[in-house]
Amino acid sequence: MTQSAPKGQSFEHDLEKSDKRVASFEAHSKGGLHRLQHILHGNPTLVPVIVLLVSVAVFGLIAGGKFFSAFNLTLIMQQVSIIGILAAAQSLIILTAGIDLSVAAIMVLMSVIAGNLAVYSGWPAPIALLVAFVGGTVAGLMNGLLVTKVKLPPFITTLGTWSIFYALNLWLSGAQSIRSQDIDANAPLLKFFGEALSFGGARITYGSILMIAIFGVLWYMLNHTAWGRHVYAVGDDKEAAELAGIRTDRTLLSVYMLAGFVCSIAAWASIGRVGSISPQSFYEGNLQSITAVVVGGISLFGGRGSILGALFGALIVGVFQSGLRLSNVDVLWQVFAIGWLIIIAVAIDQWIRKVSA
Amino acid sequence: MKKTVYLGATAIALSAFAGAAQAADVGACLITKTDTNPFFVKMKEGATAKAKEMGIQLSTFAGKIDGDVETQIAAVESCIAAGAKGILITPSDSRALAPAVTQARENGLLVIALDTPFEPPETADATFATDNFLAGELIGQWAAAKMGDTSGAKIAMLDLNASEISVDYLRNNGFLQGFGVDIKDPKDIGDEDDPRIVGNDVTNGNEEGGRTAMENLLQKDPGVNVVYTINEPAAAGAYEALKAVGLENQALIVSVDGGCPGVQNVKDGVIGATSMQFPLLMASKGIEAIAAFAADGTKPANTEGLDFFNTGVELVTDEPVEGIPSITSEEALKRCWG
Numbered sequence: 001m002t003q004s005a006p007k008g009q010s011f012e013h014d015l016e017k018s019d020k021r022v023a024s025f026e027a028h029s030k031g032g033l034h035r036l037q038h039i040l041h042g043n044p045t046l047v048p049v050i051v052l053l054v055s056v057a058v059f060g061l062i063a064g065g066k067f068f069s070a071f072n073l074t075l076i077m078q079q080v081s082i083i084g085i086l087a088a089a090q091s092l093i094i095l096t097a098g099i100d101l102s103v104a105a106i107m108v109l110m111s112v113i114a115g116n117l118a119v120y121s122g123w124p125a126p127i128a129l130l131v132a133f134v135g136g137t138v139a140g141l142m143n144g145l146l147v148t149k150v151k152l153p154p155f156i157t158t159l160g161t162w163s164i165f166y167a168l169n170l171w172l173s174g175a176q177s178i179r180s181q182d183i184d185a186n187a188p189l190l191k192f193f194g195e196a197l198s199f200g201g202a203r204i205t206y207g208s209i210l211m212i213a214i215f216g217v218l219w220y221m222l223n224h225t226a227w228g229r230h231v232y233a234v235g236d237d238k239e240a241a242e243l244a245g246i247r248t249d250r251t252l253l254s255v256y257m258l259a260g261f262v263c264s265i266a267a268w269a270s271i272g273r274v275g276s277i278s279p280q281s282f283y284e285g286n287l288q289s290i291t292a293v294v295v296g297g298i299s300l301f302g303g304r305g306s307i308l309g310a311l312f313g314a315l316i317v318g319v320f321q322s323g324l325r326l327s328n329v330d331v332l333w334q335v336f337a338i339g340w341l342i343i344i345a346v347a348i349d350q351w352i353r354k355v356s357a
Numbered sequence: 358m359k360k361t362v363y364l365g366a367t368a369i370a371l372s373a374f375a376g377a378a379q380a381a382d383v384g385a386c387l388i389t390k391t392d393t394n395p396f397f398v399k400m401k402e403g404a405t406a407k408a409k410e411m412g413i414q415l416s417t418f419a420g421k422i423d424g425d426v427e428t429q430i431a432a433v434e435s436c437i438a439a440g441a442k443g444i445l446i447t448p449s450d451s452r453a454l455a456p457a458v459t460q461a462r463e464n465g466l467l468v469i470a471l472d473t474p475f476e477p478p479e480t481a482d483a484t485f486a487t488d489n490f491l492a493g494e495l496i497g498q499w500a501a502a503k504m505g506d507t508s509g510a511k512i513a514m515l516d517l518n519a520s521e522i523s524v525d526y527l528r529n530n531g532f533l534q535g536f537g538v539d540i541k542d543p544k545d546i547g548d549e550d551d552p553r554i555v556g557n558d559v560t561n562g563n564e565e566g567g568r569t570a571m572e573n574l575l576q577k578d579p580g581v582n583v584v585y586t587i588n589e590p591a592a593a594g595a596y597e598a599l600k601a602v603g604l605e606n607q608a609l610i611v612s613v614d615g616g617c618p619g620v621q622n623v624k625d626g627v628i629g630a631t632s633m634q635f636p637l638l639m640a641s642k643g644i645e646a647i648a649a650f651a652a653d654g655t656k657p658a659n660t661e662g663l664d665f666f667n668t669g670v671e672l673v674t675d676e677p678v679e680g681i682p683s684i685t686s687e688e689a690l691k692r693c694w695g
Contacts, residue, residue, distance in 0.1 A: 072576055079569055175393035177564055177590055179618050180597060181625050194601070203602070274565045275597030278590065280393075281565035283422060325573050330547075331559050332519045 040348075041355045044305045047348055048296045048312035055316060059323025067326050070202040077208040078196075080292075080318035082107075082270045084211040086285055087292035087310040088218055089262040092255050094293050095222070096235040097302025098147065098154030100256075103263050104285025105165035106139045108278075110267035112169050115178045115277035118187035125189035133264045139165060140260020144253040162286065173279035180275040194272030207269045214262060215311045222307055231255055236303025291338065292317055295345045299353065316341070383651040384414045384441035385644060388432045390449045390473075392419035395616055396636050397447065399694035400471065403637035404445065407644040415644070416441070423562070424520070426453045433457040436466070443467035443647030445640065451476040451523045467650040469657070471639045473524050474665055483646065483657040484665035485639045489527035489613070490534075492632035493585075495672045495681065496611035497535020499630045500583050502678035503609060507537060507553070513574040513608075514546075514557040515567060515586040515595055521546050525587060528613050529557075532585045555581055560591035567594025575602065586612045589619025589631060596627045615673065617693040623673055624686035630674035633684075636694055638668045 040046055060068045086103045093100040110132040118128035139161070146157040183190055193207035222228035230251045233241040242248050271277055296313025298305030317338060324334045387404045389397035401417055408415035416439070418432035426449050434457065436444050443466055448454045451473060458468050458480055470481040478484050501507050514533075517525040530540045538551045547557045555578040560566035567586060575581060575598065584599075586592040592612040599605040612619060615633025622628045646657040660667040672683035 066576060075572055075576065079572065170393045174395070175398070176395055177593065177618060179621065180593060181622075181627070196601070270565075274568055274594065275600075276564045276590075276593055278564040278594075280561075280563040280590070283561075322573075322576075325558075326576060328556075330519075335519065 037352060037355050040352045044297050044299075044352070045309045045312065047345075047352075048309050048316060051295075052312050052316050052319065055319050055323065059319060059327070063323055063326035067323055070200050072322060072326075074202045074204050074208070076315065076318040076322050077211075078203070078205050078273070079322075080314045081205065081207040081211045082266055082273050082282070083285060083288045083292060083317075084311060084314040085214055085262060085266040085269060086289035087296070087314050088211075088214050088307065089259040089266070090286075090289040090293050091296075091298055091305075091307045091310040092218065092231070092259045092262075093154065094290075094298055094300060095231055095302060095305065095307070096252055096255050097238075097300075098252075099158065099290065099300070100143065100154065100259060101158040101286045102139070102143060102162040102165055103259065103266075103289055104282045105162045105169065106136055106260055106263040107266045107270060107285065108282055109139070109165045109169040109172070110136045110264040111271050111277050112173045112178075112279055114190060114267065115183070115187075115271065116172060118190060119178050119182050119277075122186070125187040128187065129190070129268055132267055133261060136260045136262075136264025136267065137257050138260070140257040140263070141253065143260065144256030147256065148249040148252050166283075169279050173277075175279055177279065178277035183271065183276065190268065190271045190277075191275070192272055193269040194275065205272070207273050210265070210269055212311070214265065215308060218262075218307050227251070227254070232303050234303075288317070291342055294349075295341055297345065297349060299349055300346070301353075304353075313345075382414055383412075383648065384416065384436075384439060385647045386416050386418065386432070386436040386439075386441050386444045386446075387640065387643075388418045388429055388436075388444060388446040390420050390423050390425075390429075390447050392417070394423075395694060396472075396614070400447070400636040400640040403640035404644050407641040411644060411648050413644060413648060420449050424449050424518075426450045429454055430457045433461055437461050437464050441466060442651040443469065445469050445471050445643040445647070446481075447472045448475060450520070455480045467647055467656065469643045469646055470665075471643055472634075472636065473522065476523060478664045483659065485642050485646075485657075485668055486665050487632075487634035487639075487670050488663065488665075488667045489524050490531035491667075492613045492634065492670045493528040493531020493533075494535035495632050495670065496585070496613065496630050497532040497537075498681055499535075499672060499674060499678055499683070500532075500585075500609050500611050501536045502681065503629065503676065504583070510536070510553045510583050511578055511580045512536070512538075512554045512583045512585065513571065513581045513595075514554065515560050515570045515574075515584065515591050516546055516557055517562055517587045518559045528587060529585070532611070536583070560587060560594065562588050563590050564594035564597070567591035568598045569594075571595035571598035575599075575604070579604070580607075582608050584608050584610045586610060588612060588614045589616050589622060589628065592619070592628050592631075593622060596622075615671075615689065615693050617690065620673055620686050620689045620693045623675060623689070626675075629676065630672060630683070633671045633673050633689055633693065635668050635670075635692075642666070642668065 089103050114128045114132040117123040118125045143157055143161055146152050147154050196203045196205040230246045234248050234251050238248055292314035293310045295316050296309030298309050321334055420428040429449050461468050468481045470484040472486050474484045475481050516529055526544055526546050529546050530543050533540050541548045556574050558570035558573050560570045584595050589612045592610050609629045612628050612631040619631055649655050673689040674683050675686050677683045
């Protein structure tokens with residue numbers, strides 16, 4: 001070391017040219033599309049809201065005044081209310097990276113139980129409903145235990161319980177509907193959610209209001225409570241959540257139980273909506289609820305998306321069906337359109353997810 | 358009911374096993390669309406009772422839901438393998454089951470379609486069914502007679518599903534013909550251009566679908582005053598939709614089936630008229646035919662002028678009209694199924 005080295009050692013000179021920032025985020029200036037991708041990543045409900053508004057506008061133009069009437073817009077709400085409530089339950093499960101094929105079967109089974117007790121066995125309607133609520137929660141608990149304790153994948157668990165609940169439903173009901181007139185005579189409370197507020201041409205059923213209330217409550221629980229953050233954490237990365245001290249199995253159990261409970265509320269609402277208690281209805285309700293969730297931009301991989309998306313997803317499907325019908329499009333093309341809607345929704349989700357990669 | 362199927366399958370397996378030893382035993386199969394619909398439950402009752410009476414070994418199978426073709430094909434194959442003499446089947450799909458049925462006939466089995474005819478009907482040896490076209494025609498004539506002047510009719514057509522199977526178009530077009538509408542292609546639903554038809558929609562044959570479909574057609578024209586429905590659950594749903602907007606007294610609802618809740622709905626004034634069919638008779642006649650075929654090879658003959666054996670249909674209404682024979686809901690309640 002005969003020479004002082006005020007400028008540092010010579011082999012370090014090259015470092016001068018390199019990036020000296022410690023750490024930074026990439027600038028988002030790669031063009032409009034890229035920026036859009038980031039905005040959507042930050043606001044997952046934005047896509048369904050845009051799609052909903054655009055589809056309402058487009059069908060309003062094609063199908064004209066009939067589509068845009070207050071009566072029709074409230075009718076769409078009414079028609080999607082049951083699938084909407086099931087989609088709320090489905091969202092809870094999907095946020096934990098699961099899936100629930102049994103939601104509609106739990107709902108129909110609980111409506112049959114409530115109907116049998118209140119209409120045929122002469123139990124007071126509130127007690128019959130209480131039994132259904134407990135039953136729905138227990139059905140959810142069964143799904144939850146199979147997922148957390150027996151460690152079955154949610155898909156398999158609920159594929160199995162779907163059949164089990166459906167068979168029980170047919171056994172209890174003898175595949176025979178309970179007639180509307182018999183419900184009116186014995187337990188009118190069961191049809192409460194079929195009542196409606198009418199003003200102008202609009203006809204808002206209590207069932208539609210219930211759907212929105214359920215989404216409101218669940219949204220609050222998911223976004224403003226510790227439980228809600230745990231649900232997202234478990235869905236995003238179960239192991240990481242566990243390492244962070246979250247009791248993941250308990251969280252999962254609570255989610256399945258809550259979903260089962262929500263299904264039993266849907267059971268009550270469905271009696272009002274359909275008018276009778278029909279064991280053969282809603283056979284594909286599980287798939288329709290998944291459609292609403294997916295179209296609503298909730299990621300099937302868990303941990304991402306807002307539950308409000310499922311509400312918009314259900315409404316988008318309803319708007320499509322109503323609009324296509326009023327434009328005199330054949331039923332099979334309505335099915336075709338919904339199929340594309342699902343594929344496009346998931347493709348957009350995949351594209352948005354790439355932003356973090 | 359699931360249990361019975363399971364037992365049935367076991368019986369098949371056992372009879373296949375025993376088949377070699379006791380070739381004289383006559384086996385028969387009943388394959389229904391589902392084992393949950395009360396219509397098929399009644400059919401099974403009829404077949405089981407008759408089979409017991411005649412000493413025939415009956416095995417029963419059913420699809421999981423209406424349209425479950427795969428399970429029905431597997432059931433046909435099991436019956437062939439078990440060496441049954443004959444199959445009674447309500448095909449979930451009038452065309453898709455043809456290859457399996459042809460295979461059964463090539464193996465020497467007598468195949469009789471119950472309730473739903475194959476396309477073409479010759480696919481099976483015989484068809485024992487309600488004349489679904491006539492069933493539709495009766496309620497169409499009744500509705501037209503009830504209205505008197507039909508020029509102001511606004512008709513809502515609540516059909517089954519998008520596949521347009523035979524029972525669906527037969528009832529649909531029978532009704533329209535009875536009402537006095539030019540039906541164009543008798544095998545097509547919705548090709549009519551009569552301005553009195555408001556529209557067609559599908560119900561899946563249940564209350565929820567019936568309600569939604571009725572709401573949709575009311576959207577097209579709130580003046581609907583005649584409602585045709587594929588079956589009575591769909592009719593109950595349609596009534597709920599009309600009632601929700603206070604239009605239940607504006608429209609005549611007609612239907613087909615004759616299930617007990619449906620007949621009760623005729624009595625309560627929900628449904629104006631329904632055409633009753635007789636599933637029990639279809640099945641018991643079917644078992645008799647298989648026994649006759651096993652004894653001396655005779656095959657059942659069709660009703661004259663039809664390509665099937667007609668097991669009968671009766672119009673049920675409490676508001677009878679001139680010239681159309683009918684029975685009251687009171688009488689019908691004694692004969693209804695389910």
